[in-house]
Amino acid sequence: MIRARGRRPLVAAACLLVALAVTACAGGSGPGVARAGQALAPTAAGFPDGPITIIAPANPGGGWDQTARQIQQVWTEAGILGVPVEVVNRGGAGGAIGLAELVTTHRDDARTLMVFGQVMLGALRTNDSPVSVGETVPIARLLNEYQMVTVPADSDYGTLGELMDDFRRDPAAMAWAGGSAGGIDHILAGLLAQAAGADPRLVNYIAYAGGGEAAAAVMGGHVAAGISGFGEWKAYVESGRMRPLAVSAPERIEGDATPTLQESGFDVVVSNWRGLTAPPGTDEETRDWLIRAAEQMRMSPQWREILRANDWEDSFLPGAAFEDFLREETATVDATLRAIGLIQ
Numbered sequence: 001m002i003r004a005r006g007r008r009p010l011v012a013a014a015c016l017l018v019a020l021a022v023t024a025c026a027g028g029s030g031p032g033v034a035r036a037g038q039a040l041a042p043t044a045a046g047f048p049d050g051p052i053t054i055i056a057p058a059n060p061g062g063g064w065d066q067t068a069r070q071i072q073q074v075w076t077e078a079g080i081l082g083v084p085v086e087v088v089n090r091g092g093a094g095g096a097i098g099l100a101e102l103v104t105t106h107r108d109d110a111r112t113l114m115v116f117g118q119v120m121l122g123a124l125r126t127n128d129s130p131v132s133v134g135e136t137v138p139i140a141r142l143l144n145e146y147q148m149v150t151v152p153a154d155s156d157y158g159t160l161g162e163l164m165d166d167f168r169r170d171p172a173a174m175a176w177a178g179g180s181a182g183g184i185d186h187i188l189a190g191l192l193a194q195a196a197g198a199d200p201r202l203v204n205y206i207a208y209a210g211g212g213e214a215a216a217a218v219m220g221g222h223v224a225a226g227i228s229g230f231g232e233w234k235a236y237v238e239s240g241r242m243r244p245l246a247v248s249a250p251e252r253i254e255g256d257a258t259p260t261l262q263e264s265g266f267d268v269v270v271s272n273w274r275g276l277t278a279p280p281g282t283d284e285e286t287r288d289w290l291i292r293a294a295e296q297m298r299m300s301p302q303w304r305e306i307l308r309a310n311d312w313e314d315s316f317l318p319g320a321a322f323e324d325f326l327r328e329e330t331a332t333v334d335a336t337l338r339a340i341g342l343i344q
Contacts, residue, residue, distance in 0.1 A: 039082030040293055043285050048111055051084040054276075055114040057098025059091035061212015062179065063145070063229045066310075067274050068115040071142075074302045080293055091209040094123020094180030096131060103135045108281030110290065113139065117274035119183035121326075121333045126182025126342055133330070137282040138322045140294040141275040143307065144315040145229045146249040147188050148258070150242045152221045160245040160264040163225055164196045171202035177217040177226040181207040182342055184272045185214075185227040187333075188248060190340035195266040201341040218242050229272060230256075231310035253311055273315055275322060291318045 042048065052075075056068035068087045075085045090098035098114055106112040116133065124132060149160060157163040167174050171193060178185025186207065190200035206223060208214040211232040218226035219241045226233075226242070230253060236242045244258040248270040252260060261268045278290060297303050298316050307314055317325055337343045 039079050040289065040296065042082070043289050045283075045285060047286050047289060048081065048083050050111055051086060052081055053112045054085065054087045055098045055102060055112060056087055056089050057091065057095035057114060057116065057120070058089065058179070059210035059213060060089055061215065062210035063119075063232050063272075063274065064095070064115045064117065065089060065210060065212075066232060067142070070303075070306045070310075071115070071276070071297065074297045074300055074306065075293065077302055078297070078300045080296045080300075093129065094127055094183060094207075095120040096124055096127060096129040099124070099129070099133070099136075100131045102277075102279050103131055106279040108279065110137075110278045110282040110286045112279060113290070114277055114279075115274060116277055117184075118272050118329065118333070119179055119185070121330055122182035122184065122187060122337055122342075123180035124182075125334055125337060126180075126186075133277065133326060135280050136277040137280065137287055138319070138326055139276040139278055139287065139290045140319070141273055141315055141317040141322050141325065142294070142298070144271050144273050144313040145231055145311070146247050146253065147184060147227055147270050147272060148230045148233055148237075148247050149188075149192075149225060149227055149245045149261075150218055150233060150237065151225050151245060152218055153241055153243055154221070155224070155243060157225075157245065158243075160259075160261065160266065163245060164192065164266070166224075167193070168196055168198050171198050172204050174225070175204045175206055175223040177206050177208060177214040177223040178228060179208060179211060179214060181205070182337060183207075184270065186342065187336060187340065188227050188268070188270050190342060191268045191270065192261070192266055194340055195268050199341070215242070231312055234311065256311075275317075287319065294318065 054068045056065040058064045072085045072087050075081050090101055102114045151157050176189045186205050189203045189205050193200040193203050211228045214226055215236055217223050230247055237244050246261045246264045247258050248261055250269050
């Protein structure tokens, strides 16, 4: 969800997250259904007949990489797939490089999947990518995460209000680090500028290929502030290597003292989601099998612990419902990017 009104009336940004859909978990003991500790039975066509590869379309250390490796961990530890699972990083161009590989090199071969999310929708639009998420076969939306605004540990800024006061005086002089251009981090920087009464087109936003690189820029003092997922940068904050100023949640995150953007005087709420998709040419039988694999992961104690440890929310939405959500989300992201001046 995105909402921005700020300290003076602004055009309201549209929602980026529809109401969570809760699906019933598969039961019974029919074909393709796994009991706890058992691998899913292969499809009638024999899928999967080899290892599964998950593309993380960013460099190591960011949210896509983190999510891909957590999926790998659960599918492996819980024995859900019955085949090995590996992760490969294909960073660059806001995920377009990884997406292009999925839709070309791996067309018709669902043994290669890709983690993606809201970040990619905006980045592809901003970069005029020749490939689109609409060419893929969505499997499931998995989780939801709020964003965090941070500064270097030795920064003079103790509150978001102090940071934004300086930003108002000279927006172009303040560098912000985050993920892909046009992604959720960039959108949040633009919405904060808008809420502060500044021109969002003047935000000096430096896009990095992964959350790890953006974190290094913040911790090294190369930028004034940074934006990323709360779970992505939580370890850096807890180790004292960066200072959190605010989170984009409607309320403080349980167990954490960081104030919200709204508490800080900026009426902005932003949430990010991540999911899993398959290449073009994935048939319905294979897609259904992959959805069941995602459902089995979701029900596992390992995945529940990962959600808890990373402060991620379960936003599971499978198959056709996820596909419908993506169509609406793509249109909403486009409208939001136009509202804050990132595209014409």
